[in-house]
Amino acid sequence: xxxxxxxxxxxxxxxxxxxxxxxxxxxxxxxxxxxxxxxxxxxxxxxxxxxxxxxxxxxxxxxxxxxxxxxxxxxxxxxxxxxxxxxxxxxxxxxxxxxxxxxxxxxxxxxxxxxxxxxxxxxxxxxxxxxxxxxxxxxxxxxxxxxxxxxxxxxxxxxxxxxxxxxxxxxxxxxxxxxxxxxxxxxxxxxxxxxxxxxxxxxxxxxxxxxxxxxxxxxxxxxxxxxxxxxxxxxxxxxxxxxxxxxxxxxxxxx
Amino acid sequence: xxxxxxxxxxxxxxxxxxxxxxxxxxxxxxxxxxxxxxxxxxxxxxxxxxxxxxxxxxxxxxxxxxxxxxxxxxxxxxxxxxxxxxxxxxxxxxxxxxxxxxxxxxxxxxxxxxxxxxx
Numbered sequence: 001x002x003x004x005x006x007x008x009x010x011x012x013x014x015x016x017x018x019x020x021x022x023x024x025x026x027x028x029x030x031x032x033x034x035x036x037x038x039x040x041x042x043x044x045x046x047x048x049x050x051x052x053x054x055x056x057x058x059x060x061x062x063x064x065x066x067x068x069x070x071x072x073x074x075x076x077x078x079x080x081x082x083x084x085x086x087x088x089x090x091x092x093x094x095x096x097x098x099x100x101x102x103x104x105x106x107x108x109x110x111x112x113x114x115x116x117x118x119x120x121x122x123x124x125x126x127x128x129x130x131x132x133x134x135x136x137x138x139x140x141x142x143x144x145x146x147x148x149x150x151x152x153x154x155x156x157x158x159x160x161x162x163x164x165x166x167x168x169x170x171x172x173x174x175x176x177x178x179x180x181x182x183x184x185x186x187x188x189x190x191x192x193x194x195x196x197x198x199x200x201x202x203x204x205x206x207x208x209x210x211x212x213x214x215x216x217x218x219x220x221x222x223x224x225x226x227x228x229x230x231x232x233x234x235x236x237x238x239x240x241x242x243x244x245x246x247x248x249x250x251x252x253x254x255x
Numbered sequence: 256x257x258x259x260x261x262x263x264x265x266x267x268x269x270x271x272x273x274x275x276x277x278x279x280x281x282x283x284x285x286x287x288x289x290x291x292x293x294x295x296x297x298x299x300x301x302x303x304x305x306x307x308x309x310x311x312x313x314x315x316x317x318x319x320x321x322x323x324x325x326x327x328x329x330x331x332x333x334x335x336x337x338x339x340x341x342x343x344x345x346x347x348x349x350x351x352x353x354x355x356x357x358x359x360x361x362x363x364x365x366x367x368x369x370x371x372x373x374x
Contacts, residue, residue: 016261072274098262106262142344160278163267182344207338208281223341230342 004030008088009040011052014099022099024090025049031082037091038066038077041103054103061216064152067094068103074154074214096156096163110153113169116195117177122188139184146179146224148217155211155221161204168204169195171211171221178224181231197232205229284334287327294324332361 006028014022027048029040038056045052057063059078066077069092070085082089097105126133155171156162162170177196181189196202205225212222272278297317301308311317336357340350 014263016263017259022263095265098264100260100262141346160267160271163271206285208278210275210277210281212341213277220341223344226338226342227344 004032005086006030007082007086009044010088010090011041011044011103012090012092012099013052013102015051016101022092029082033081033083035082036078037068037070037075037080037082037085037089040082041077041091052103053101062150064150067152067154067157068092069095069157074157076152076154076216079216094153094157096159096166097153105153107153109166110151110156110170110172113173114151114176117169117173117192118188119176119180121180121183121186122191124185124187126185133185135184142184143179143182145218145220146175146182148219149175149179149215149221150217151176152216154214154216158208158210158214160208160210161206165200165204167200169201171205171225172219174202174205174228175219175221175224178228193232193235196228197235202228202232284330287331290320290324290327291331293320294328297321336361 008026009029010024010026012022013019013025027044029035029043031040036059038059041052041054042056045054054066054068054077056066056077058065061076061079064076067074068077069075070077070080070089072090072092072095074094077091091103093099093103093105097107097110100106124133149172151172153172155175159168159171162168174196177192180186181192202225205222207222207226209222212218212220215221272282297308297311297320300311336354339357340354343350343353345353
């Protein structure tokens with residue numbers, strides 16, 4: 001360990017009980033080609049500063065807990081390797097979220113938005129005794145990409161619209177809602193679109209597109225949002241046409 | 256026990272887009288619409304006052320603005336066509352032929368317009 005190569009990692013620290021604002025602290029981290037940023041943070045916690053706070057769990061880009069900003073780019077710490085930052089790096093908590101302590105942010109908004117869009121199959125009355133729901137590969141392909149989302153929140157840290165307006169439902173929540181809307185086993189579209197097709201829903205997105213760029217699972221949230229906009233616009237036109245049709249029908253009945 | 260939470264919220268200033276090349280390109284893309292609006296207003300002038308239009312069209316500043324509008328329109332078209340596959344939930348092979356078709360129509364129409372303007 002003493003002979004290992006070392007790099008300088010500037011880590012943002014913030015203790016709400018003592019500090020008024022976050023600040024950067026430089027640390028030297030031993031590394032080799034296999035060392036991930038999460039390993040580096042764990043080394044700091046074990047050997048240098050036991051009070052350093054950060055989230056992590058699976059260490060294999062599945063749980064989505066260890067999102068941080070590395071040189072102002074949202075990354076999963078477990079999927080980021082120090083060999084790519086041999087000149088050093090700045091590690092900060094995910095942008096656009098309130099910082100609770102060190103690298104830990106408050107994800108309440110994000111989790112509430114996911115819940116609001118009902119991320120589960122709705123209106124399928126099939127019972128287990130009737131066997132599994134069958135689905136063709138084509139039906140699966142329609143939503144498969146969007147089902148890759150691991151709720152890590154990197155897309156929220158990349159989205160300036162969410163940063164400027166935290167009421168925006170944001171990329172991941174809408175992607176997950178859209179994933180269920182596209183699922184042939186689901187019948188809950190009407191319940192979800194009431195929340196999605198609003199000013200704080202899909203229409204807050206201005207297609208910056210950075211959410212898809214930083215997504216560690218290539219779920220392509222920007223694509224989901226653009227598809228939702230198309231559906232919302234079509235739904236608006238259909239509702240106007242139906243309204244006109246209903247008016248004509250009611251006039252016809254009166255005559 | 257009273258909470259010791261004191262979440263720190265970083266303020267975002269109006270220059271948030273300067274730090275990241277991805278955001279800078281986004282702002283460039285959005286700004287390109289300003290030149291499109293200026294070019295459209297200038298074309299509208301032709302409808303209301305063709306004589307003023309004929310005089311102004313020879314002005315070097317208007318020529319420069321028109322050239323900028325052309326560049327902005329090309330950028331806008333390119334980014335719009337990049338968006339199209341994202342907005343359509345179609346299989347890869349169908350999207351590929353659709354995009355080729357869209358580019359062919361755009362290039363064909365542009366060449367036709369250019370030929371007509373020369374004639």
